Amino acid sequence: MITEYVDCAEFKRLIVDKKLKPATLKYYLRRMGIVFTASNAEQFAEQVYTIFLGAGEISELRDLMNNDTNYEKSLVMNLVLKKESQEDIIDILLDEINKKKSIKSEDYFIENPVRTQDGLYVQFSYTRKLPGRNKLLEYEKRFLKLNIRKASQHEVVVDIRQQSSIDSKNALTFINNIVKSEELINVRHINLELLSSKNKVEFFDRIAAYSFDLWQLKTITGITVKQGLNDEEDEDVVVDEDENSPTLTGISQAVLNGSGLRSNEFVQESLKKGYIISAMRYRYEHKKDTTEFAVVLSFRNQDLRVDIDKTYFEDEGKILVQPLVKAEQNDIIIAFQNSANQVFGTLIKEQRND
Known part of the structure; x- marks a missing residue:
């Protein structure tokens, strides 16, 4: 989410330079009930740039800018609580994630898990070493988000959102560490x-x-x-x-x-x-x-x-x-x-x- 004010002149420049495609912005505004008919970028920019857009709208427009990283990628599996347990699986997972967070890891950094109405989510990051000898580009910080949706008291869907497929290995390691720590939980893979x-x-x-x-x-x-x-x-x-x-x-x-x-x-x-x-x-x-x-x-x-x-x-x-x-x-x-x-x-x- 963008939290800083974006000056309308900067917004206009994005349109004129076609970094934000006029057709894209027309599509977005049309879904909000705002219709423009300008035929070129300069005219359209003049008409639209003074519209006040909040942080949420600007964040959505940033997502709309054509970039491969703006397409959602996911890996999915299920975690199942053994039947003999009477505890809620979300409570158990939340407790285990907080335990992992309290222990400093060299592999990844865990943010505070957030409980939601139907489960919880947690974001964590890790550093990946890049090929090449340029010291400025030696390391890259990668982010992953785990959305855990409750299917029942004993089962959840684990939805791993990742920037690319190279991130899944670290996410799977994180989940396996949680499962190893909690013997009452099994992983159920969607395995062809x-x-x-x-x-x-x-x-x-x-x-x-x-x-x-x-x-x-x-x-x-x-x-x-x-x-x-x-x-x-x-x-x-x-x-x-x-x-x-x-x-x-x-x-x-x-x-x-x-x-x-x-x-x-x-x-x-x-x-x-x-x-x-x-x-x-x-x-x-x-x-x-x-x-x-x-x-x-x-x-x-x-x-x-x-x-x-x-x-x-x-x-x-x-x-x-x-x-x-x-x-x-x-x-x-x-x-x-x-x-x-x-x-x-x-x-x-x-x-x-x-």
Whole structure:
């Protein structure tokens, strides 16, 4: 959150220099009920720069400025309290995090955990050494946030928000240290390896078929197959929308018409060669406005990642790539984490009943 006053002249300069795209600001203001029709950046800047915007609005506009770091990335897992315990799992986790905070660590710095209505969150940071010999750029400070949502008295969803995938190792170490200290808690991973060969494919089909209140599936924009989830040396086979691949068109058609991924020739051949689907990129469109987003569900090692790849909106007939505000991205991430959790849990139960 920005806490200092941003002078309107600086705001105007961002628009004129097109660091804040006029179309982006028009989109943002239009959602607030403010409409401008200026056709160029200079005219638009003159019209808009005297509007008083608070710290919250300026923070959201900063998030909207086109930058890869403004797309939310997450890793998700569950923590489960053993049934013999009568304590609330949030109370136990809060106590353990505070214990870790009281002990100085060379690996990371923990901020004060904050209890919320449905769980808690805590942010921590660590220092990463960068390659190269420049002393000024030798170290980089990285930040992670753990959002812990209560699913029941005995179970929580751990939602790790990270700047990039390189941060997840430190977050997992932090969680494992908590679990080791508290014997009553187990980690429940959303682990693709726990699914049968059939259900490894079925997982991605059911995500595509999942019904959301505000969004509907438009197309599949990417698929990754891999020989295994644990061997980092195995190369991914990626089919991406940038390649204008007929293979991807066929996969989209198979998913959208309900025949499923297994009906696609590329998927069939990949499965015969021993590959598994390790990631899928889905593109959704809003049911009521012109925004769209691409979300990636991917598996590495034992865990599921849910990342927003890109978000889009339409302006004057053109589709523009533009990050949504963090609150909207957060809603999307949580919705897909919850749907993935539900689909995975259902498939595990079905396997047990077979």
